[in-house]
Amino acid sequence: MVRVGIAGIGFMGKTHFGAYKQVEGAQVAAIFTRDRKKLEGDWTNVRGNFGGSGGVEDLSGVKRYDDLDALLADPDIDLLDVCLPSSMHREVGIRAMEAGKHVLVEKPIALNVADADAMIAAADRTGRLLMVAQVLRFWPEFAAVKDILDGGQYGALRGAHFKRVISRPDWSGDDWFSDPEKTGGAVVDLHIHDTDFILYLLGKPAAVWSTGTLSDRGQVDYLVTEYQYPGKNVCVTAQSGAVAMKGLEFEHGYDVYFEHAMLRHNSSHTPTIEVYTADGAKHAHTPRIADAFVAQLRSAVDGVTSGVLPDVIAAHSARNSLEVVLAEKESARLARPVELA
Numbered sequence: 001m002v003r004v005g006i007a008g009i010g011f012m013g014k015t016h017f018g019a020y021k022q023v024e025g026a027q028v029a030a031i032f033t034r035d036r037k038k039l040e041g042d043w044t045n046v047r048g049n050f051g052g053s054g055g056v057e058d059l060s061g062v063k064r065y066d067d068l069d070a071l072l073a074d075p076d077i078d079l080l081d082v083c084l085p086s087s088m089h090r091e092v093g094i095r096a097m098e099a100g101k102h103v104l105v106e107k108p109i110a111l112n113v114a115d116a117d118a119m120i121a122a123a124d125r126t127g128r129l130l131m132v133a134q135v136l137r138f139w140p141e142f143a144a145v146k147d148i149l150d151g152g153q154y155g156a157l158r159g160a161h162f163k164r165v166i167s168r169p170d171w172s173g174d175d176w177f178s179d180p181e182k183t184g185g186a187v188v189d190l191h192i193h194d195t196d197f198i199l200y201l202l203g204k205p206a207a208v209w210s211t212g213t214l215s216d217r218g219q220v221d222y223l224v225t226e227y228q229y230p231g232k233n234v235c236v237t238a239q240s241g242a243v244a245m246k247g248l249e250f251e252h253g254y255d256v257y258f259e260h261a262m263l264r265h266n267s268s269h270t271p272t273i274e275v276y277t278a279d280g281a282k283h284a285h286t287p288r289i290a291d292a293f294v295a296q297l298r299s300a301v302d303g304v305t306s307g308v309l310p311d312v313i314a315a316h317s318a319r320n321s322l323e324v325v326l327a328e329k330e331s332a333r334l335a336r337p338v339e340l341a
Helices: 011-020 068-073 086-098 113-126 140-151 185-202 292-306 315-334
Strands: 002-007 026-032 063-065 079-082 102-106 130-133 157-167 207-214 220-228 235-244 250-258 261-266 273-277 282-285
Touching: 002 011, 002 068, 002 292, 011 026, 011 292, 026 068, 026 292, 063 068, 068 086, 079 086, 079 292, 086 102, 086 113, 102 292, 113 130, 113 315, 130 292, 130 315, 140 185, 140 250, 140 261, 140 292, 157 185, 185 220, 185 235, 185 315, 207 235, 207 315, 220 315
Parallel strands: 002 026, 002 079, 026 063, 079 102, 102 130, 157 235
Antiparallel strands: 157 250, 207 220, 220 235, 250 261, 261 273, 273 282
């Protein structure tokens, strides 16, 4: 049994808590939060961009810490699931690995590449697994695109456009989303989902060319990026931002073009994947994955059980995705392409 400690009970923390209940071989043994109500199981004030608010959880049998040091020192924890603000990922992740724990950290891995590299170096030094919860790789409608690409039934990928737009969060009590010291803004906190998925499909691009709009605080609030893959005969773009209205708080989707079929998905009005084939037919595609968070956490638990780092959630991959989104932010500010090593 892999004993899990969850650090941070916000939207992701409560989501992971619920998902672990469906992961065979895993048990949430402890949580950490400084909020007294949450320690008592009252999670009704927990909210996110999709899904409902939190409810009341039965925490009997779960250790409850309001001191992070105490959780890190707990010898009964095998895997620390870090759902704390992104600015804390480096410190907490490294300390947990040095305390002998494997680590799953929410996306992004960190807010800058130097911190990500330091975390990876700590994993190498301690022999612990460092995994990053880039959940879009497991999202049913997106994982299906990877399956179809790898299976080759519709031929080569020729083009794709991804979309991810939210309304500005107002459920945190302060404007944390706009504070680059906490989240990195819309590009690092939101847009990294699609950038990471594009790298999952095609690898690291040679360059990115982004245009975007800036907030009063100088952050990129909305952008459109072209990912350049010389020699691959493929055209891929993505748009993301916190510019939607409250009537549509969250929307993501894509149009993906293969040689012999087109795939379309939009979370706001298409409950599944529409497939249009060259013979004029249209049908719905049923993804193999039912719940993205359960599948993601199962992968992490399997990694801890086997001692083998799963490639799909490996830290080095998330590090490259962070490098690319930071280049996109720079491209939008400079109004020119930015090359990647």
